[in-house]
Amino acid sequence: MKKRLYVPHPGHFGGLKELISEAGKDIYSIFMAGSPDYVGTGRSNLSSPQIEDIREQTEYAHKNGVAVEIVLNSSCLGGRQLTPEGFNLIHWYLGQLDSCGVDTIVVADPYLVEIIARDFEMLPVVSVLSFVDSPEKAKFYEDLGAHSIVVDPDVHRHFDVLHAIRDAVDCELKLLVNEGCLYQCPFRYAHFNFFSHAFGPQPRPNVLDDYYYDRCIMLRIKDPKLITVSPWIRPEDIKEYADITDVFKIGGRTHYVNWILNCVSAYTDESYDGNLMDLLDCPKALKDLYYISNRDFDGAIDHWKNCPTICANCGFCRELTDRAVKVYAGGGTENEELVLWSEMVGKTKVSA
Amino acid sequence: MITKEILQIRSDIENNLRKMLARAVMVTELDVFALPCGCSGITVNVRGLELDDIEVFEEQMLSFFKEVASRLEIPSSFIFARLVPGSSVVAAINWRVLCDRCYPEFAIASGKTPRPDIYIMHFERRGQKGKGKKR
Numbered sequence: 151m152k153k154r155l156y157v158p159h160p161g162h163f164g165g166l167k168e169l170i171s172e173a174g175k176d177i178y179s180i181f182m183a184g185s186p187d188y189v190g191t192g193r194s195n196l197s198s199p200q201i202e203d204i205r206e207q208t209e210y211a212h213k214n215g216v217a218v219e220i221v222l223n224s225s226c227l228g229g230r231q232l233t234p235e236g237f238n239l240i241h242w243y244l245g246q247l248d249s250c251g252v253d254t255i256v257v258a259d260p261y262l263v264e265i266i267a268r269d270f271e272m273l274p275v276v277s278v279l280s281f282v283d284s285p286e287k288a289k290f291y292e293d294l295g296a297h298s299i300v301v302d303p304d305v306h307r308h309f310d311v312l313h314a315i316r317d318a319v320d321c322e323l324k325l326l327v328n329e330g331c332l333y334q335c336p337f338r339y340a341h342f343n344f345f346s347h348a349f350g351p352q353p354r355p356n357v358l359d360d361y362y363y364d365r366c367i368m369l370r371i372k373d374p375k376l377i378t379v380s381p382w383i384r385p386e387d388i389k390e391y392a393d394i395t396d397v398f399k400i401g402g403r404t405h406y407v408n409w410i411l412n413c414v415s416a417y418t419d420e421s422y423d424g425n426l427m428d429l430l431d432c433p434k435a436l437k438d439l440y441y442i443s444n445r446d447f448d449g450a451i452d453h454w455k456n457c458p459t460i461c462a463n464c465g466f467c468r469e470l471t472d473r474a475v476k477v478y479a480g481g482g483t484e485n486e487e488l489v490l491w492s493e494m495v496g497k498t499k500v501s502a
Numbered sequence: 503m504i505t506k507e508i509l510q511i512r513s514d515i516e517n518n519l520r521k522m523l524a525r526a527v528m529v530t531e532l533d534v535f536a537l538p539c540g541c542s543g544i545t546v547n548v549r550g551l552e553l554d555d556i557e558v559f560e561e562q563m564l565s566f567f568k569e570v571a572s573r574l575e576i577p578s579s580f581i582f583a584r585l586v587p588g589s590s591v592v593a594a595i596n597w598r599v600l601c602d603r604c605y606p607e608f609a610i611a612s613g614k615t616p617r618p619d620i621y622i623m624h625f626e627r628r629g630q631k632g633k634g635k636k637r
Contacts, residue, residue, distance in 0.1 A: 359586040359587070359591075359593050359619075361586045361589055361591065364549065364586050364591045364593060365586075365589070365591055367549045367550070368549060368550050368551075368552070368591060371525075371526050371527065371528055371549055371550030372525060372526070372550060374526075435528075435530060435549065436528070438528075438530075439526065439528045477526050479513075479516075479517060479520075480513045480517065481512075481513055481516070482509040482512060482513060483509055483510050483513045485513075491526065494520065494524075494525070494526060495524060495525050495526070496524055
């Protein structure tokens with residue numbers, strides 16, 4: 151399938167050079183965070199490139215035929231953007247990014263979508279953290295000036311909603327294929343608001359433990375069905391979305407370059423033989439706990455395309471989880487082995 | 503070799519907790535630490551464990567945790583769970599050998615949760631070695 155891939159970039163020039171030299175022909179655009187001193191993002195930062203660094207990297211990417219996207223998708227700006235000082239600072243920063251030749255800017259705040267569409271050459275992209283999960287919301291953002299919308303992954307397996315969004319707007323739609331967050335995550339708003347401040351402008355909260363992350367990981371350790379139900383898109387399945395879009399975004403700008411390259415290869419080839427956990431961005435802490443053969447999910451999309459997501463009436467994902475999820479035991483020792491999760495927890499029969 | 507031993511102990515703690523709870527638990531990291539104040543010990547970062555689990559299996563866990571301390575030749579004078587403050591999420595298990603400066607902080611406190619992020623499983627008052635845990 152002919153497609154455009156947006157690929158995460160940790161932010162350092164060495165990483166960009168490696169991404170382009172190893173996979174430049176497969177990358178339509180890279181995306182990276184800007185400086186958290188102006189606007190935060192929805193993720194932690196491995197680096198915070200300054201304006202001159204972004205200018206240099208943008209020139210290099212363009213010379214190699216790769217577009218550049220900067221992510222400023224803080225879900226909470228603390229109201230600062232609405233003060234004269236805050237507006238002037240953010241507007242100045244956006245102007246600097248524009249002068250660097252940046253192609254697109256990802257933002258979550260509708261206010262910033264409108265400003266960017268009105269005042270700058272670079273194009274506004276509506277973040278996944280704007281939670282666009284309906285044709286009405288998509289139309290709202292398009293009318294505001296959005297060039298592109300990253301659709302809320304919660305509707306990735308609701309093909310009726312995806313088609314309705316496609317029919318409602320003419321702008322580009324982008325699907326974030328490997329986020330791996332909980333379906334209908336109860337922590338999502340609070341967690342990204344926390345991130346916005348923890349990795350945004352000063353003052354930043356000094357927090358030792360991230361409750362939302364730890365609770366999320368615990369839920370998935372207690373029941374890996376939550377990983378099965380999570381709305382990621384397998385490399386093999388992106389062709390099923392061909393009549394929605396040809397633009398796909400790989401999440402993972404807090405990962406190392408070799409991890410990113412592995413994902414680029416998988417989604418370019420639309421095929422992956424290995425642990426599904428290698429591809430998922432969010433629960434990376436669990437890749438040393440679970441081995442889930444990607445091949446065991448062959449054909450599952452046929453069910454999900456028509457799934458009403460009323461799990462209590464179904465049991466498909468429960469059965470798939472019980473059959474496919476293996477747990478590392480004795481990790482790091484000579485006796486390391488894989489144990490079927492359903493055997494470890496003593497399940498004797500499959501239930502919904 | 504110490505690295506081989508701590509890899510084995512990390513795995514043993516994980517397996518022991520899994521058997522006890524009959525579900526997956528993950529020990530994401532085992533660290534040996536030494537602090538500038540003089541405290542030292544080991545920390546096991548854990549995911550998938552809740553305070554309820556500790557309360558129900560405290561006796562069995564404590565017995566095993568003392569064995570772990572013994573294998574690493576660390577006195578098991580102070581063993582506690584570190585919680586995400588105010589929640590039931592267990593972030594880590596700590597075996598801490600308190601220095602003279604830090605010891606009084608815990609010795610004068612009462613109860614098992616002197617701070618919202620600490621659940622004390624075992625605390626030996628000095629001069630009372632082996633006489634049991636803090637009540």
